Amino acid sequence: MASDVTTEARTEQDTETPPTEDTASAPSTSGSATEALVAAELGGDDLLEMYRLMVTARAVDDREISLKRQGKIFFQISGAGHEAVQVALARHLRSGSDWFYFYYRDRAFALALGQTPLDHLLQAVGAEADPASGGRQMPAHFGDVRYRIVSTSSPTGTQFLQAVGSAETGWRAAQLQEMREKIEAFEDDEVVVVCTGDGTTSEGEFWEAMNTACNLKLPVIFLVEDNEYAISVPVEVQTAGGSISKLLTGFPDLFIIECDGTDVRDSYEKCGEAVAYCRAGKGPALIHAHTVRPYSHSMSDDERMYRPESEREKQAKRDPLVRLRSLLLEEGVADEEALDRLEKDVKEEVAQAADEALEYPQPAPETAMKWLFSEEVDPTGPDFDTEDSPAYEDDKEYTVVDLLNRCMKDEMRRDPRIVVFGEDVADASREAALDEVSGKGGVFKVTHGLQREFGGVRVFNSPLAEANIVGRAVGMAVRGLKPVVEIQFFDYIWPAFHQIRNEVATMRYRSGGNWAAPVVIRVTYGGYLKGGAIYHSQTGETLFTHTPGLRVVLPSNAEDANGLLRTAIRCEDPVLFLEHKHLYRQVYNKGRYPGSDYMVPFGKAKVVREGTDLTVVTCGALVKRTMDAAKLAAQEGIEVEVIDLRT
Numbered sequence: 001m002a003s004d005v006t007t008e009a010r011t012e013q014d015t016e017t018p019p020t021e022d023t024a025s026a027p028s029t030s031g032s033a034t035e036a037l038v039a040a041e042l043g044g045d046d047l048l049e050m051y052r053l054m055v056t057a058r059a060v061d062d063r064e065i066s067l068k069r070q071g072k073i074f075f076q077i078s079g080a081g082h083e084a085v086q087v088a089l090a091r092h093l094r095s096g097s098d099w100f101y102f103y104y105r106d107r108a109f110a111l112a113l114g115q116t117p118l119d120h121l122l123q124a125v126g127a128e129a130d131p132a133s134g135g136r137q138m139p140a141h142f143g144d145v146r147y148r149i150v151s152t153s154s155p156t157g158t159q160f161l162q163a164v165g166s167a168e169t170g171w172r173a174a175q176l177q178e179m180r181e182k183i184e185a186f187e188d189d190e191v192v193v194v195c196t197g198d199g200t201t202s203e204g205e206f207w208e209a210m211n212t213a214c215n216l217k218l219p220v221i222f223l224v225e226d227n228e229y230a231i232s233v234p235v236e237v238q239t240a241g242g243s244i245s246k247l248l249t250g251f252p253d254l255f256i257i258e259c260d261g262t263d264v265r266d267s268y269e270k271c272g273e274a275v276a277y278c279r280a281g282k283g284p285a286l287i288h289a290h291t292v293r294p295y296s297h298s299m300s301d302d303e304r305m306y307r308p309e310s311e312r313e314k315q316a317k318r319d320p321l322v323r324l325r326s327l328l329l330e331e332g333v334a335d336e337e338a339l340d341r342l343e344k345d346v347k348e349e350v351a352q353a354a355d356e357a358l359e360y361p362q363p364a365p366e367t368a369m370k371w372l373f374s375e376e377v378d379p380t381g382p383d384f385d386t387e388d389s390p391a392y393e394d395d396k397e398y399t400v401v402d403l404l405n406r407c408m409k410d411e412m413r414r415d416p417r418i419v420v421f422g423e424d425v426a427d428a429s430r431e432a433a434l435d436e437v438s439g440k441g442g443v444f445k446v447t448h449g450l451q452r453e454f455g456g457v458r459v460f461n462s463p464l465a466e467a468n469i470v471g472r473a474v475g476m477a478v479r480g481l482k483p484v485v486e487i488q489f490f491d492y493i494w495p496a497f498h499q500i501r502n503e504v505a506t507m508r509y510r511s512g513g514n515w516a517a518p519v520v521i522r523v524t525y526g527g528y529l530k531g532g533a534i535y536h537s538q539t540g541e542t543l544f545t546h547t548p549g550l551r552v553v554l555p556s557n558a559e560d561a562n563g564l565l566r567t568a569i570r571c572e573d574p575v576l577f578l579e580h581k582h583l584y585r586q587v588y589n590k591g592r593y594p595g596s597d598y599m600v601p602f603g604k605a606k607v608v609r610e611g612t613d614l615t616v617v618t619c620g621a622l623v624k625r626t627m628d629a630a631k632l633a634a635q636e637g638i639e640v641e642v643i644d645l646r647t
């Protein structure tokens with residue numbers, strides 16, 4: 001292997017005997033994974049095919065750069081220097097069947113899965129026909145339902161937990177036939193690939209994802225494309241010890257391998273081992289690929305401001321296109337003339353695609369709000385309004401907690417896609433204990449008995465990590481599960497705010513309706529608790545009502561809570577369902593069980609008191625307080641109308 005990077009293969013770690021410092025750091029040839037490697041050697045035709053893809057990716061970048069200079073597009077970020085490992089890994093994967101969470105440098109990867117230069121250029125020009133976002137995102141935010149490339153967003157690092165959630169969907173469905181039947185084209189040995197730069201591994205969500213992927217032994221391939229910089233910040237500032245793969249040593253069942261990401265052969269061989277390991281169900285894999293970044297971070301950056309010329313020259317020699325071209329010549333796969341012709345043809349093809357893309361219209365201004373919510377299923381419409389025909393069984397009165405719990409039970413019986421998870425929501429994670437204990441079922445008991453009835457595959461505890469809960473839920477929802485997750489206290493929702501605001505709420509919109517994350521996030525909020533103090537009392541719903549793409553619900557009584565939660569679960573939009581803690585077990589807001597089809601639509605407020613002098617518009621726990629005040633006002637002859645917003 002012609003390489004100036006040290007490559008190192010590390011075998012699956014034996015979980016029984018944790019590696020000592022020596023064994024953990026010693027390079028060794030891989031054992032079981034290599035044996036499972038079925039990939040054949042790369043032949044001349046394979047190398048040529050890979051070269052064509054890499055040249056195409058670079059040509060698209062170069063074309064975009066010239067379009068940007070001409071003012072015809074508004075931004076450019078390239079995949080230059082990362083192409084080799086991407087096309088090498090792609091050869092081990094099943095396009096249209098495995099799942100992909102990319103980042104912005106994965107152009108060659110996307111092309112290798114089947115996308116065309118036109119697909120990418122349509123996004124660059126902001127065309128409505130852009131398959132990734134319908135003209136709603138910046139260039140290089142890849143996505144394509146045909147190839148299971150889930151919509152890429154701009155925040156670095158949000159992809160990891162989503163990839164875990166998508167892998168976990170298969171893992172759970174494999175254990176439950178009724179769930180499996182609902183998951184589209186599910187395969188037992190499928191893998192989920194998630195890509196990242198070196199800098200982005202510093203995000204906390206990377207570590208949360210690693211933790212869960214290892215804990216559940218999920219088939220997630222983490223590809224770290226390490227170009228040694230995150231914009232201007234070098235890797236040794238970013239990562240303790242300067243090597244992410246060394247830092248990860250010790251994660252159980254994680255297969256770790258390094259490769260020269262600018263060398264197709266080395267990358268192909270090492271990626272093959274990682275894929276074989278994951279397909280065999282042994283756990284997740286980390287491919288640490290050493291790449292280069294010959295074109296600055298983006299066109300908004302000039303790396304000469306922080307990288308000396310000598311360093312830039314050194315990396316230019318490792319440009320994967322230069323290296324593969326030399327290899328093809330050295331091995332006599334093609335001569336100079338043939339390669340020149342190939343490059344010329346590709347450039348012409350890409351130039352034509354660019355001209356074509358420029359002819360496409362951008363989305364019309366009146367479509368600006370399209371895909372904020374589902375265009376097909378409208379939870380504000382009559383299909384979700386059975387409020388006037390409750391099917392009461394008897395006159396018994398139940399609390400908010402009772403009727404929320406009842407709604408979840410009804411819905412879980414009806415729809416095997418529903419999974420419930422969060423902190424302490426299970427009855428007992430150690431299932432053997434269930435015979436002897438009554439079960440926890442949430443710190444406020446709202447999920448009590450769900451695990452006992454529906455099992456641990458559908459009802460389970462998460463780690464104590466709120467982004468983990470919501471990020472995984474996104475990855476499950478894009479695959480068709482219906483996660484109904486719990487954030488234990490509103491005061492601790494902030495680690496998940498990033499996922500909620502930038503991912504859950506935007507998934508449908510930013511992908512031009514191709515992907516959606518209809519997650520229900522139940523959250524306890526509010527106070528009136530003795531001793532709740534500042535961290536068990538917050539409301540803060542306005543931050544979410546100002547998040548486009550999210551529905552926010554605040555029920556004030558038990559019947560509404562039941563009907564609104566059913567709407568939240570059955571609709572196709574993401575919902576933040578706020579449950580005021582003080583309302584959970586009051587007597588005044590109890591209600592009768594309204595039947596398993598009772599739904600209150602979103603956007604429909606309720607006049608809870610008639611009045612002609614004054615109107616108070618309120619919601620949640622303040623409904624009762626307002627009613628009390630209205631009674632006092634009535635004694636003074638003032639008739640107050642009270643409206644409960646509900647959503």
Ligand SMILES: Cc1ncc(C[n+]2csc(CCOP(=O)(O)OP(=O)(O)O)c2C)c(N)n1
Binds near residue numbers: 229231297
């Ligand atoms: C959460 C978040 N923080 C900051 C940014 C701005 N940003 C975009 S790319 C980038 C550097 C990423 O570096 P790395 O992960 O090494 O990937 P590379 O660009 O080097 O391939 C930064 C800071 C962002 N998009 N998202």
Ligand SMILES: [Mg+2]
Binds near residue numbers: 199226227228
């Ligand atoms: Mg980097």
